[in-house]
Amino acid sequence: MRTISSAAVQPSASGTPRGFVRWIGIWTNGLAAYLARRAAIKALREMDDRELRDIGLTRCQIEATVYGRTNPELGRLR
Numbered sequence: 001m002r003t004i005s006s007a008a009v010q011p012s013a014s015g016t017p018r019g020f021v022r023w024i025g026i027w028t029n030g031l032a033a034y035l036a037r038r039a040a041i042k043a044l045r046e047m048d049d050r051e052l053r054d055i056g057l058t059r060c061q062i063e064a065t066v067y068g069r070t071n072p073e074l075g076r077l078r
Contacts, residue, residue, distance in 0.1 A: 040066045 044062045052058060057065060064070045
């Protein structure tokens with residue numbers, strides 16, 4: 001007959017500091033991603049129309065492109 005350690009089967013306590021730390025990490029990563037997207041949008045808006053055309057964008061596509069909501073096939077020349 002085998003014995004099972006009682007420490008191995010005890011559930012973890014809810015509301016532990018690990019959950020809070022994980023939440024802070026997720027929030028921090030989200031904030032960093034948001035700030036990086038805003039910086040990319042600002043940099044693209046500072047470009048003139050010729051520079052945007054060189055990279056295959058129009059001014060109205062900037063935000064959608066940064067947020068990943070555009071279809072890259074639509075802007076390609078055939």
